[in-house]
Amino acid sequence: MPRLPHPTPEQLRRDPLPLRGRTALVTGASRRGGIGHAVARRLAAHGAGVYLHHHVPHDAAMPWGADDPEAVAASVREAQGDPDAPVLTGPGDLSDPAVPAELVDRAAEALGGRLDILVANHALSGSDGTLDTIDAAMLDAHWAVDARSVVLLVQAYARQRQRPRGGRVVMMTSGQDHGGGMPGEIAYALQKGALASITRSLSTTLAEHGITVNTVNPGPVDTDYLTGDAYDAVAARFPSGRWGMPDDPARLIAWLATDEAGWITGQVIDSEGGFRR
Template identity: 85%
Template sequence: MPRLPHPAPEDLRGDPLPLRGRTALVTGASRRGGIGHAVARRLAAYGASVYLHHHVPHDVAMPWGADRPEEVLASVRAALGDPDARVVAGPGDLTDPAAPAELIATAASAVGGRLDILVANHALSGSDGTLDTIDAAMLDAHWAVDARSVLLLVQAHVRLRPPAPGGRVVMMTSGQDIAGGMPGEIAYALQKGALASITRSLSTALAEQGITVNTVNPGPVDADYLTGADYEAVAAGFPAGRWGMPDDPARLIAWLATDEAGWITGEVINSEGGFRR
């Protein structure tokens, strides 16, 4: 096999819109304070058309509450790098086994007929506990949202997208296998660990179809869910003295979606800013 030539000088300078013409679905993008919103803004700024999935009832039930979908949509549209790109939003309850395939089809149709990039950012918050307090209902709830729906989204994405270079899948995990783990969130840690474990298998399965698969652990991110002394204690664990912000993992995820990251697949990448547990 001949060796590949060195890139031409103009290819080394980079494209200010490296995702122009690409299309993306970002799940769990219902709050301007969240990672999903930050990822969608980065993808849009890089030139992609983006479909934002939201499930407002989940956030309404949480202490942090929900934003109005039109506010999130407007924020992402304001970041568009390509005036011809589209930003669309829609709901989806991913506890329904049929919802992932429906969401993929709806998103693809809304942004041009196909999807290149899938960022599975959604997760179930709450309904969890320690080994002593978890029960079957907690385990089933987290399995349905945090693992099953992600695999069904990937399956539907692969079935709909013709084999071609430039396909991307990015899943999210939570550092459950680092240092002390997550003993207070057993159901959540179990399902996020499943995504980390399946990353390499999925990347091998999808390589021939031109799709890379990677999983990102964003570490502790200030998504408006913690305040006071607990917030300061976490901040002290970072060498920089601050929490990660949503745009910190978003920059990594957006880069993984570009051609610059085409040689990166099957990896679980920790983006934790040196956090010390």
């Protein structure tokens, strides 16, 4: 095989809208304080049309409460690089095994008939415990949302791809393989660990279609779930003295969606600012 030529000067110049004309589904983009919202803003700023998935009942049951999905979408529209690219939002309970495929089909149709980028950011919060306190219901609930639904989303995404090359899948894990693990959240850690482990297999499966698959560990990110002394103790474990902000992993995820990251696949990538465990 002949060697590829060096990029031309024109190819080396960065396109300010590297995702113009492309479309993305971001799951778990239901709160303006969350990572999904930050990812959607970055993708929109790069020119992509974006479909924001939400499941308001989940957030309403959490201490941080629910946000208004339309307000989240409006915030993403403020960041649009291409005013003609759509920003849409819709619900979906991903614990239902039929919903991942329905969501992919709905997002693709709403965005003009195809889906180029899938960012599986959603997760189940709560309903977890230590090895001594977990039960089958907790394990099943986290399996359904944190792992099974992600694989079904990737399956549906791969089936609907109409372009022959250049798709992007980004999944999320939580650093449970580092340091002391997550002994207080066994069910969550188990399923997020499964995504890290399946990354290589999915990337190999989809490589012939030009689809890259990567998983991002964002580290501790300030999404409004911790305050007080506990918050300060975590901040002190970063060399910078601050938590990660939602836009920190969002910048990496948005880059992985561009052509510049076309040679990166099958990787679990840490984006956690040197966090010391």
